[in-house]
Amino acid sequence: MSDTPLFKVTIDNISIEVPAGTTILNAARIIGGDVAPPAMCYYSKLEGSGGKCRTCLVEVSKGSEKDPRPMPKLVASCRTTVMDGMEVKNITSPKVVDARASIVEFLLLNHPLDCPICDQAGECHLQDLSYEHGKDGTRYEFQRRTFKKQDLGKYIQLHMTRCILCYRCVYTADQISNKRSHGVLDRGDHSEIATFIEKSLDNNFIGNVIDVCPVGALTDKTFRFKNRVWFLKPMDAHRDCPACSGKVTLWNRGDEVYRVTARKDQWGEVEEWICNDCRFENKKSTDWIIEGPRLIDRHSVISQGHYAGKIGLTMPTETFSAVHHGRQPKLLMDIHSVSEVNQTDIDLSSINGPAHSNNFNSNKD
Amino acid sequence: MGRKLLLEKAHVEGIRYFDVYRREGGYRSVEKALKTMTQDEIVEEVKKSGLRGRGGAGFPAGMKWGFIAKPEGVPRHLVCNADESEPGTFKDRYLMEFIPHLLIEGLIVASYALGSHDTYIYIRGEYAWIPDILEQAIAEAKANGFLGKNILGTGFDCEIYVHRGAGAYICGEETALIESLEGKRGNPRIKPPFPAIKGAWGRPTVVNNVETLAAVVPIINEGGEEFAKIGVGKSTGTKLISACGNINKPGVYEIDMTISVEEFIYSDEYCGGIPNGKRLKACIPGGSSVPILPANLLLKTAKGETRYMNYESLSDGGFATGSMMGSGGFIVLDEDQCVVRNTYSLARFYRHESCGQCSPCREGTGWMEKVLLRLEKGKEKLVISICFGISKAKLKATPFVPWVTLHHGRWLLQSVILEMSLNGM
Known part of the structure; x- marks a missing residue:
């Protein structure tokens, strides 16, 4: 690998150096964010995939350093390799945005749009794609x-x-x-x-x-109509499996395991293939050794209402000292010195029923 | 009277058979090429001739041959693309049916030039009777020492196999053809790598149209420079045009690319005019996947110059006011024909024949067909924005058919406008 020359490629005005032979899509994924074109058919783990859905079309505004002519047509970034000095426009090209909207329209032509009853809803790439790149109606x-x-x-x-x-x-x-x-x-x-x-x-x-x-x-089929994916908590777990690595994501509600999937990376691609045994036959939490919650960052709807990557109580950040450059607020008057209510030594939660002045008075005596 | 190179002897009785073909001067090019020329010399000769691929794209054939990779110890293949499925194009059928030995002769020379010992003819499944003719021709050539081991004592071995397709339009695309030849589902491959580097069974492969390979024969016989003198500009040699539609004399014509479109339609030597004194309405000059042209743009370019039957002149004006030479399927529509209906029937063809690999074509062609049908039935609300949308979708980057889809979007738009303007709306 060391003798592979590095090519400089500029995607949406961001330059990056990648080894020769990298595709535009993978170079854009290294940059990440909005620069990475969406891909519905390309799957980096599958050899030969890609080039079919055309959602990853990009405009090559400069072919390479040697041959600066732009490519005449939009190219499928998942199957086009970078050249040295290539300049690519993805979301900065109105042509690409327009073409992608058309592709989404095509993909949705014969799609039933039955998301309300579809198990994939919430983790569906086509949903994401249509929200991000589609139009709001079909013709x-x-x-x-x-x-x-x-x-x-x-x-x-x-x-x-x-x-x-x-x-x-x-x-x-x-x-x-x-x-x-x-x-x-x-x-x-x-x-x-x-x-x-x-x-x-x-x-x-x-x-x-x-x-x-x-x-x-x-x-x-072991999960169909059981639950919505955004109600479930994804947890990394593993077990000793003779057939596969046994590293999976459990989708729990409470202690109950609703489904088991392979772990997916930030592009929604499986990290390691798992066997049917792990996926379908081990649905008890005792079957698994829990490693911790899985961070889901791409499918926002799944991370809604879940802990943001940490276990335990998360305290809200105090903004006052932050906006005052670290100075703490000055206490002018402690309310407890003049008021008989709100006393710090009385635990409101231990009072039986609504708080009453008697509670405070009796406490004073 | 233009010069004929391919169909000169087409009407000699019995030309289908080896003896007559040989007596009429056939297989001279094989003798010349194998005995007196090196492989590079033949490629050079074809380059000099300026022969352009006759399958539709018009890519220089010599250049294509020059691209073939020659790794040590890896066999190379020549594949003849006889999967002529374009509506309106039937020139290869004529050639294979009546003078099969011309194709075989061209194939032997080309195989020698490319170093292909196993050469394939991939023939369209619907041409059910032609493989027999070709196989008979191959057997005759073999019996006379022009095929098989040690051809003419030169030490060059070559076998030609006829492979029948299963009736899919997409298999006329070279990479889909290769997939199909390998026995797989005929989906186009992603290029690069091009077939010249990695084609059939991962080996360097050249795929050429029947007519291109047949044209190699006169190039070798007369020399590339002589061939280049015929025709005009970069459109060298002669071209077979299969003319059909509303003309008095439909059929396959060999033209030398210097005649005007008007002459081609109206002269008695070629199409012989339009029957019953009707007026010309529109024409698809190069097979169904090229843009349709209304009469005014067909006979004269947008700049007012006469339009000629050659690659450059027909594409003058780009896709906006021009068309393409394509594969030479010349479809003429007279004033009684409905452009919308014609476009509908072609759209139906493309919908049926789309391989379904890439989403724009898979979904787009079906949509287009439905819109056109509704338009034809007078129920369409004339959603021109849809037409624009499809053509704007910029589907050109897909391997093959969406390129066609693009034309369709434009057609749809164009045929609607054309129909409206012709009806005085």
């Missing part, structure tokens, strides 16, 4: 394509209606199982993810397709 006035729900074995249910055909589950099955038994049938807008015919997916690692699915097309 599509025709019937949407529909499919029947399908059971792919005893753990996974397929809602083809919601699928955006990112091919991630196909690559996953190709790359982590020996034999893929599902794939894309048909073509165009009637193509579908399917097993031929009505087979079940029973590889021990096939549960990971649920995690890689950016939408609610593949859902966990």
Whole structure:
């Protein structure tokens, strides 16, 4: 790796040096924040993924130092490698913003938008994408394509209606199982993810397709309709598993484990694949050794109402001394010296019933 | 009368068979190339000829051959793209059906130039009867020592295999064709790497159209410079045009790219005018995926110059007021035809044939078809903003079809405006 030359690339006016062969998307992810284009089909853990959804389109305003011509078309940043001196515009390009809004519209054309009854709601990449990059309405006035729900074995249910055909589950099955038994049938807008015919997916690692699915097309049958993800507390936990690393995220409510998923990084990508046994069969908190709460920073709705990364009581910050450059407020008069109520030595919570002057008077005596 | 290179002998009786073809001077180029020229010399000759790919994009063929990687010990492949599925284009079918040996001859020379010992013809599934013709031609060539081991004693081995597609338009795109040839689902690959570096089975591969490969024969026979003298500018040589629609004499014509569009439509030598004295309304000059042109922009460019049947002149004005040479599927519409209906039927084709890999095309073509159908039935509220939206979506970056989708958005808009203006609205 040491002899790979470093290329300087400027994305949205932020320069960064990355090794040759890095894609624009990955360079932008190193910078992070809004600069990183959204990706619905690209998955860094899956070889060959990407280039399909077109949400990561960016404008290359300068090809490279040697050949400064801009690229004539918007390029898919997940599959275009950087060149030395390349200048890329993502959110600073109106063309990109416009194109991305169109792509979102396309992706939503045949999507049922059944978020209120969808288990993926709250952790759905398509939801995030449409909120961040979409328009507030559709111009599509025709019937949407529909499919029947399908059971792919005893753990996974397929809602083809919601699928955006990112091919991630196909690559996953190709790359982590020996034999893929599902794939894309048909073509165009009637193509579908399917097993031929009505087979079940029973590889021990096939549960990971649920995690890689950016939408609610593949859902966990042991968790369906049990709870909303934002009511659950994600906790890192592990167990001694003979098949996989056993490092998972538990989704708890109280002590009850509602579901088990793989740990996902800040881009929503699985860190380590986990086996079906860990995912579906170990739903008791005694099965797991809890490591601590998982920090969820990307899907804000899940972190709503949860502790912000710390355990225990979080005190509000005192602003007075902060705005007075560290000076403490000066106490002009202690109210307790003139008032008979609000005495500091009386614990209001230990008084039976509402506080009364008698409580204070009797205390004085 | 323009010069003919490919179809010169097309009407000789029995030209389909080896004996007649050989008697008429066939396979001279194989003898010349294999015995007197080196591989680089042939590539150089094709570069000199300025031959442009006849499949639609018009990329210089010699340059494409020059790109092929030559790693040590890795076989290379030549694949002939006979997956001619563009509505309105049927020139390759004619060529393969009536003079198959011309293609075989071109293939042998090109295989030699590229060092391909296993050469494939990927033929469209719907051309059910043509593989037999090709296989017969291959067998005849083999029996006469032009194929197989040690061709003409030069030590060069080459086999040609005919591979039938399963009837998908997308497999005419070179990387999808390669995927399909490998036995996979015909989805286009992401480029780079280009097929010239990593193509079929990860080996360097060149994919050329039937007509391009056939044109190699006259280039070798007469020399690249002679070939380049025919035609005009960067449009060298002759081009097969498959003309159809409202014309008196539909068929495949070989033109030398110096004639005007007007002459092509109205002269008796070519299309012979429009039947029943109707007026010309519009024309799709290069196969269904190129922009449609109304009569005024077809015969004259926006600048008022005469439009000629060649790559440059047809694309003069860009996608706004020009079109493309494409694959040479020349579709003429007379005043009785409805542009919207025509566009609808093409949109239906693209919807049906979209491979569904990239979202803009997968979703966009279906939407477009529905909008057009409603427009055709007179129920569309004429949402021109939709048309703009689709064409503005800038789908060009996708491997193949969204590029087509882009045209469709524009078409939709254009056909609506065209139909309105022609009806005096």
